[in-house]
Amino acid sequence: MKNSLLVFLFLSFTSFAETPVLYPEAFLKIVQTYHPLAKQASIGVQKSEAQILQARGGFDPILSHYSTQKTFDGKNYYEYHAPELSIPTWYGIELSSGIENLGGSRLNPSQTLGETSYLGISVPLAKNLFMDQRRASLQQAKLMNQMALQQQRSILNDLFSDAMASYWNWVKSVRVLKIVDQNLQIAEARVSFVKRSVELGERPAIDTLEATTQLQYFDNLYQAKWVERENARLSLSVYLWQENNSPQELPAEVQPAEVTNEFAWIADFDLNLSSLLEKAYANHPDLSAYQFKIQGLQVEKKLKFQSLLPKLDVSYNALSKGLSPSLEARPLFENNYQYGIKFEMPLRLSKGRADYALAKLKIEEESLNLAQKKQQIQVKVSAYVNQVESLKKQIQTQEKALKNYQALVKAEESRFAQGESSLFLINSRETKAMEAAEKLTELKAYLFKTIYALQASAGVLI
Known part of the structure; x- marks a missing residue:
């Protein structure tokens, strides 16, 4: 017909x-x-649009939760729960917020007992500052x-x-x-x-x-x-x-x-x-x-050029007791904070140069x-x-x-x-x-x- x-x-x-x-x-x-060829060409465009959506996924906020507990010989060594929300941004900066709940009798002295909350930021200062994989x-x-x-x-x-x-x-x-x-x-x-x-x-x-x-x-x-x-x-x-x-x-x-x-x-x-x-x-x-x-x-x-730069990442967390992170203005390094610096650089840069x-x-x-x-x-x-x-x-x-x-x-x-x-x-x-x-x-x-x-x-x- x-x-x-x-x-x-x-x-x-x-x-x-x-x-x-x-x-x-x-x-x-x-x-x-x-014609099938015309339809196939249209499918190619649709696939590329799906790949854009896939790439945008690199900037999706991530909600995670980590739980661990150890009990041995009737003793509660530790119990740890840590929900976190991290938000990647376009400029390589990553924001994070989370809660830590720690209890038990055998704890690392560097950890804080009870409930704490934090607001954090991680910033690349060299490699991945102007361009990264995402x-x-x-x-x-x-x-x-x-x-x-x-x-x-x-x-x-x-x-x-x-x-x-x-x-x-x-x-x-x-x-x-x-x-x-x-x-x-x-x-x-x-x-x-x-x-x-x-x-x-x-x-x-x-x-x-x-x-x-x-x-x-x-x-x-x-x-x-x-x-x-x-x-x-x-x-x-x-x-x-x-x-x-x-x-x-x-x-x-x-x-x-x-x-x-x-x-x-x-x-x-x-x-x-x-x-x-x-x-x-x-x-x-x-x-x-x-x-x-x-x-x-x-x-x-531009991305490969980043391989020629040293990796220098700085992270900072503002800490608070309880479930509500404190946003009150105060000096960043006076009290209730945690920071970290990570430096890494290949000595010959062979892979980066190649x-x-x-x-x-x-x-x-x-x-x-x-x-x-x-x-x-x-x-x-x-x-x-x-x-x-x-x-x-x-x-x-x-x-x-x-x-x-x-x-x-x-x-x-x-x-x-x-x-x-x-x-x-x-x-x-x-x-x-x-x-x-x-x-x-x-x-x-x-x-x-x-x-x-x-x-x-x-x-x-x-």
């Missing part, structure tokens, strides 16, 4: 009494909405999300380009089949006419053989072009999917849109080389993806890839622009040639009617005219495919 949206798009801009038409815009809408992970996750959005655009850009190449190949095969069919009908009518003329004694019997030979040629050609059209229709169906992720074959009765004025139609596209290159450098998804990747590596470089060097090399490597990709895009866009200009000129020349071939056919038919020509010459003229019409159709289809490929190469097809 056909998908309702698919049917609606087939019939867009046509009345129900007409043959259903598949327009390029409607076709791309179907591809964007239902901040780096979140920044990189956000950049990877932007990179995933660009990769989604790149996938759709390439998918649309391939889909439109199949679309215009299908258009070409449909139109060529119509051209051959028209010639086949003319050949059938001529065979009937010649047979009657032979029966009336107006033509020699050899003309029947000449007309029949031409009919057989067009009949075989029609069969070959019919196969090409059917195969093109099947190739186009590769890009047609339904909402339930099942493939949809293009119905045989659907026809492509008619383009009466090709040069007016392509006027809607930007074909200017300078303009396209400017847009490509600013917004091409592949270039943008490289730029976000480099920004992510720069975050990694990690930092690797981070810089990764940035250099991706910068070279970006420059190379930019050059490839420039060459590709320039080549397609040249091809478009050449095809436009070829089409104009071929249109004139087709008119000349058609005029020769009419002239030969007039001479034949006056007895000054032969069926052989008419057949030859008709074959040349048909080949010229087929060539013109191929050039037009190639022009449209090239224009879409040009837009894709500049990254503006999506």
